[in-house]
Amino acid sequence: MSTQKPSIPKGTRDFSPQEMNRRNCIFKTIRLVFEQFGYQPIETPAMENLSTLLGKYGEEGDKLLFKVLNSGDFLSGVEESELTKDNAAALSSKVSEKGLRYDLTVPFARYVVQHRNDITFPFKRYQIQPVWRADRPQKGRYREFYQCDADVIGSDSLINEAELLLIADKVFGKLGLKVIIKLNNRKILSGIAELIGHADKITDITVAIDKLDKIGLKKVNEELAERGLDVDAIARLQPVINLQGSNAEKLSKLSDLLRNTADGPQGIAEITEILVLAGIMNISSPVELDLTLARGLNYYTGAIIEVKAADVTLGSICGGGRYDNLTGIFGLPDVSGVGISFGADRIYDVLNELNLFPTAARSTTRVLFVNFGGKEEKLSIEMASKLRAIGINTEVYPDNIKLKKQFSYADSNQIPWVVMIGEQERMDSSCILKNMTTGQQDTMPMGEIINHIV
């Protein structure tokens, strides 16, 4: 029998107990904050029908979908003449009708429409599940990763936007991570595109402007030209790209520039209102108006939100925005939603890089009972149950083997207390409690243990 080298697919990862403890700490923090604001949990299947997913993320997104091959004879109904290289795209729709979810927002929209009669609007839901993208992995980019989404659907109020900013602020506050919250609005971007006479090129414009930090003004302008903008339009874009100052200053200048555009003034009014509400909510992270922010342009229609770690460059760790009519494509028009998504894996990477993980990175066991076998083992099991009953995580070593091995186990799992009940101790109803940090050990009545380890 030939042995096989064990491996996992590209871009996926195993998580060790230590990593899981840390990851759970992130999930727990996010879940707690979501619940604090009244969001309710749902889950959706890892697989959706491809028809649900295709066409929702643009052409690029479709390519990044993991498709699931039909079970059984997946080639039935496929003509031999269709099995050609350049027919791959058309062929894939015939041999695959399911795909792994690409994000949590589209499945949520599908969920809302499908269960509309059971939902009370506005519906505030949260969802913490993995998503899959057939992307090429690199720093901070995985093919399987967790998103933690909170969305409100069925409410136009800007309070929701502000509340989501507060949620982000609270989550990162609890994690001890300094962040910058960036805010933009699709309507302002539309206004800008209209202003320079290229309303049709809003995507090209924003994609190019988005790189300002990275490649600089000169290259951005070159890219704009490559994307088909004339010299005049690029010239008229400069005042917008170069916009400086505080949020209020930027908004004031923008409001002047975009005065005569269709969407601009509305976008400015929305951002202004969100900032006012955010102010009332005492958000402690800086909230910056950033016109270069162009996330998820495919479906955002109002606010666009992004959160970046202040001390590390690692893409965005949280993003979101307002999407009008996302459910329209599934047959429920005129329902507006706004949501935010935390990238748990990137948050992990950032916390790890900054050494911000708290002490929780160890076994949660507080007490280990040494196993001496026989009557002593039985007694240890009983005592362990009593400790667990009062909320102390307790293990009994499963095998009666040499003490060296059992103490090593406690040591490498960083279990702080070890209890020994051997023959001697059993005889006089005592036990030995050892503090693994100091090395000190004392003989005491069994009932005394609790007083020492709490």
Added chain:
RNA sequence: GUGGUUUUAGCUCAGUUGGUUAGAGCGUCUGAUUGUGGUUCAGAAGGUCGCGGGUUCGAGCCCCGUAUCCCACCCCA
């Protein structure tokens, strides 16, 4: 999808112009200590050098292919 890069013990990595039997640290295991871990000391186990082919008297090292890791682009959490 495009470009670059990595791969040698469980882990992190050395390995000279191509030359006998491929090394270190950490970890693991055994013993010093048959009822005591973390420190110390003595010892041991552990390798198809990613995989497949080629050049050569001879390949961990050179050539070709392939997988994989990581990095950048595109795009994104």
